Amino acid sequence: MAAGFGLVVRFTLRGAEAAEGFDTLVARTVQNIRRHEPGTLVYATHRVPDEPHVRVFYELYADRAAFDDHERQPHVRHFLAEREKYVIGTDVTFLERLDGERAGGHGGA
Template sequence: MFALVVRFDLQDAAKAGAFDRLVAETVNGIIQHEPGTLVYSTHTVENEPLARVFYEVYRDRDAFEEHERQPHTKHFLSERDKYVSSSRVEFLTPAAAKGLPTEG
């Protein structure tokens, strides 16, 4: 498994709405075309209306790289900076879990 968390801080409320629409389009592409993407969950943050957090789990690193090559992902990556004031990516090593596939 390969997993990551991304936090986006958005510029303002109007741009947050546009970002959310961009995300919805992107997630639709992920659902339709990415069998190796096991979890792609986007979240708002309580009491932080301009923050978004994505939790992503891929079958393996190759599935993540395939995700990065997809047209819908490339479109998201090319457009997101119009809305984002800052972002932070954390790559994760899964440990104890419920609901995620186990190896072996």
């Protein structure tokens, strides 16, 4: 498989209070991801402007092995267990890179 493995995750939260708790959990988790996971290239979390109880994550890993390593991390295992009290729905789309470069790279369109 080509380098680069990603996913987009859409979380639907239980309500305003759940959204606040979820955002706090995410903030703590992201700090550890950035500090301890060199194979995690992008871990971006988003609010959806007209859907206050929805969060969308975009995750990009160096390869499938880096994603598997991410999933084994204690801070990720904690997030996966704790998120259940805030989330009523999760939709995951896995991505395999076809083409493209980082912004500012050579040869891009």
